[in-house]
Amino acid sequence: MRRPVRIAITGAAGAISNSLLFQIADGSMMGDDQPVILQLIEMPERMEALRGLAMELEDCAFPLLHTITLHDNVEEGFNNAHYALLIGARPRGPGMERRDLLEVNAEIFTRQGKALNDHANRDVKVLVVGNPANTNALIASRNAPKLSPSQFTALTRLDHNRAKGILANHTGANPLDIDGIIIWGNHSPTQFPDLYHASVLGQPVMEQIDQEWYQQEFIPKVQTRGSQIIDARGVSSAASAAQAIIHHMRDWTLGTPPGQVVSMGIISDGSYGIEKGIFYSFPVRCNYGRYQIVKGLDLNAFSQKMMKHTEQELLEEKAAVNHLLPA
Numbered sequence: 001m002r003r004p005v006r007i008a009i010t011g012a013a014g015a016i017s018n019s020l021l022f023q024i025a026d027g028s029m030m031g032d033d034q035p036v037i038l039q040l041i042e043m044p045e046r047m048e049a050l051r052g053l054a055m056e057l058e059d060c061a062f063p064l065l066h067t068i069t070l071h072d073n074v075e076e077g078f079n080n081a082h083y084a085l086l087i088g089a090r091p092r093g094p095g096m097e098r099r100d101l102l103e104v105n106a107e108i109f110t111r112q113g114k115a116l117n118d119h120a121n122r123d124v125k126v127l128v129v130g131n132p133a134n135t136n137a138l139i140a141s142r143n144a145p146k147l148s149p150s151q152f153t154a155l156t157r158l159d160h161n162r163a164k165g166i167l168a169n170h171t172g173a174n175p176l177d178i179d180g181i182i183i184w185g186n187h188s189p190t191q192f193p194d195l196y197h198a199s200v201l202g203q204p205v206m207e208q209i210d211q212e213w214y215q216q217e218f219i220p221k222v223q224t225r226g227s228q229i230i231d232a233r234g235v236s237s238a239a240s241a242a243q244a245i246i247h248h249m250r251d252w253t254l255g256t257p258p259g260q261v262v263s264m265g266i267i268s269d270g271s272y273g274i275e276k277g278i279f280y281s282f283p284v285r286c287n288y289g290r291y292q293i294v295k296g297l298d299l300n301a302f303s304q305k306m307m308k309h310t311e312q313e314l315l316e317e318k319a320a321v322n323h324l325l326p327a
């Protein structure tokens with residue numbers, strides 16, 4: 001058996017974690033030969049709920065679940081972590097403006113960035129899920145000068161999977177046979193779900209769907225899927241978010257299947273003319289624990305306009321928290 005890896009998770013008693021932790025413990029994320037230590041982190045007032053969840057995990061007797069530790073602070077919780085899933089964040093409260101939300105979360109992710117810098121393993125891989133995920137990833141990364149920005153990512157895999165699921169349903173294809181979907185930009189309604197490079201069983205998707213359906217129905221449906229789910233369920237996506245986290249971390253760590261492209265929110269290196277230094281969702285392939293941006297894709301005028309629009313939103317988010325970022 002391999003040595004266990006340490007996975008730190010914030011927001012561990014929340015709705016997403018409620019599905020996620022059981023999937024991590026059964027080997028879905030790191031592989032079925034990799035034992036895990038779960039370092040679960042919550043707000044002090046949620047520790048009792050977290051204890052209950054830990055009991056349930058124990059009661060599953062998962063062979064790969066080595067140890068569970070519970071923490072009410074990130075400084076302890078991130079200790080020696082090889083992986084950190086930053087799920088807990090402040091939700092938008094009544095009367096709260098977008099700027100207020102950015103600012104309260106900036107405080108949380110500043111502290112978490114510092115704690116990762118000082119306490120996590122030097123090679124830690126970080127996934128930010130808590131919203132606004134892209135800008136929270138920027139804040140955490142900027143507060144962790146000893147870590148490379150490439151160790152930080154933001155979750156846009158849920159958007160990617162949503163696009164794939166909706167397309168599969170529309171075309172009658174099996175999701176396994178679909179490749180080349182790209183989510184560009186922010187995990188927000190400005191994101192651009194791009195099907196221009198997508199294929200079903202190797203055949204271009206654009207030859208199989210109606211342009212009007214793509215632009216008028218598909219794109220807005222993917223962009224607003226999160227709020228459609230809140231309207232229908234009364235609470236936000238949880239199980240599908242957990243599944244997307246598993247996919248993101250598994251692909252990053254163990255590699256994407258040969259030839260397959262996935263979407264990840266990562267630090268921009270200027271590819272495709274996107275401003276360097278913001279966390280923007282790009283098409284990537286992963287190998288040997290690293291992601292690489294898929295380069296050289298042709299972009300039509302519509303795509304370029306959509307990509308600029310979501311970039312603009314991320315630049316505005318960055319401007320709103322710039323005064324809180326270390327120089």
Ligand code: NAX
Nearest residue numbers: 010011013014015016042043088089130131133155158241
């Ligand atoms: P819940 O409200 O069910 O759970 C969040 C948990 O985080 C709570 O138990 C809370 O006590 C804890 N928490 C808050 N601040 C914390 C901190 N500083 N340290 C440790 N724990 C903290 O939310 P849930 O449905 O699990 O969603 C969590 C976050 O994911 C939200 O910010 C949500 O907006 C975001 N999402 C992001 C998605 C993405 O694709 N990037 C999709 C799903 C989800 O909407």
